[in-house]
Amino acid sequence: MSRIIIAGAAQLGPIELDTPRKAVVQRMMELMREAHSKGCNVVVYPEMALTTFFPRWWFENQEEVDVFFERSMPNPDVAPLFELAQKLGVGFYLGYCELAEEDGRQRHFNTSILVNDKGKIVGKYRKVHLPGHAEHKPQDPWQHLEKRYFEPGDLGFPVWRTMGGVMGMCLCNDRRWPETYRVMGLQGVEMVLLGYNTPQLDQLGGEPAFIRVFHNNLSMQAGAYQNGTWVVAAAKAGNEGGIDMMGGSCIITPQGEIVAAAHTFDDELVVAKCDLDECRFNKENIFNFAAHRQIHHYKLITERTGAVAPTEDADA
Numbered sequence: 001m002s003r004i005i006i007a008g009a010a011q012l013g014p015i016e017l018d019t020p021r022k023a024v025v026q027r028m029m030e031l032m033r034e035a036h037s038k039g040c041n042v043v044v045y046p047e048m049a050l051t052t053f054f055p056r057w058w059f060e061n062q063e064e065v066d067v068f069f070e071r072s073m074p075n076p077d078v079a080p081l082f083e084l085a086q087k088l089g090v091g092f093y094l095g096y097c098e099l100a101e102e103d104g105r106q107r108h109f110n111t112s113i114l115v116n117d118k119g120k121i122v123g124k125y126r127k128v129h130l131p132g133h134a135e136h137k138p139q140d141p142w143q144h145l146e147k148r149y150f151e152p153g154d155l156g157f158p159v160w161r162t163m164g165g166v167m168g169m170c171l172c173n174d175r176r177w178p179e180t181y182r183v184m185g186l187q188g189v190e191m192v193l194l195g196y197n198t199p200q201l202d203q204l205g206g207e208p209a210f211i212r213v214f215h216n217n218l219s220m221q222a223g224a225y226q227n228g229t230w231v232v233a234a235a236k237a238g239n240e241g242g243i244d245m246m247g248g249s250c251i252i253t254p255q256g257e258i259v260a261a262a263h264t265f266d267d268e269l270v271v272a273k274c275d276l277d278e279c280r281f282n283k284e285n286i287f288n289f290a291a292h293r294q295i296h297h298y299k300l301i302t303e304r305t306g307a308v309a310p311t312e313d314a315d316a
């Protein structure tokens with residue numbers, strides 16, 4: 001089987017509060033057709049691809065929130081995308097808000113699925129690192145209420161052998177955490193698919209836009225390099241709900257280099273030819289985990305959550 005995967009990062013421009021899902025799905029299908037015409041085997045859509053990034057608003061009632069969630073997948077709104085992808089033989093990653101009935105209660109997750117080139121859902125991931133806050137902050141210019149509207153994912157960071165490679169998924173803020181990539185790296189991941197929604201500025205204006213773009217790239221490039229994996233990242237872009245979204249969708253080699261990147265703040269397909277065998281050099285040399293990791297020194301990573309600095313002064 002070929003070790004070459006042609007990947008497309010399908011960036012989406014703004015989706016407004018009143019944009020119907022059907023209209024978004026039409027845009028996604030257009031990108032899927034373009035991807036197929038460019039030979040793509042897999043297409044990555046952003047986090048929360050079917051709706052606006054609603055956690056920027058405070059909603060008092062749960063019914064107002066639940067309209068952004070999908071109760072089944074595929075559902076009639078999204079089915080045309082699944083059908084087209086299957087017809088074209090293109091796999092895809094889709095980020096959406098999942099409302100699940102589990103353990104006799106309703107559960108809300110920020111979710112992505114991986115659909116193979118035969119149209120089968122082969123994997124599901126639920127966002128682990130939820131950023132933001134749970135309380136209303138009316139003094140802030142906008143909210144980031146993921147901690148209010150979702151519970152943390154409960155599926156860990158699995159990977160799947162599919163479409164000729166080992167694929168993993170994460171969502172937005174997860175991409176900033178080295179643990180995300182390392183847990184997948186330890187399962188031999190060769191391509192990390194991820195979608196994100198990141199404002200160009202933070203709520204309090206503490207970080208200039210260029211620093212935030214730098215952090216975006218830095219995190220993903222480091223994750224790729226340190227684990228010898230491709231990263232395919234698709235963003236929301238442009239002015240959505242009055243907030244400028246960062247965009248910057250890109251594809252990163254297992255050496256950590258950006259090989260293709262978006263140049264607009266609109267719907268745009270970013271394509272790269274990804275040879276999964278390029279993962280081997282890092283995996284077999286500098287980041288040969290079996291040869292070099294010293295796990296007895298890493299215990300704190302799973303035993304301690306927050307940082308605790310020493311109280312004793314070593315200079316005294």
Ligand code: CDT
Pocket residue numbers: 047131171172173174176196197198199202
């Ligand atoms: N959606 C999401 O996770 N967004 C966050 C915004 C944090 S602001 C630095 C992100 O990590 O991009």
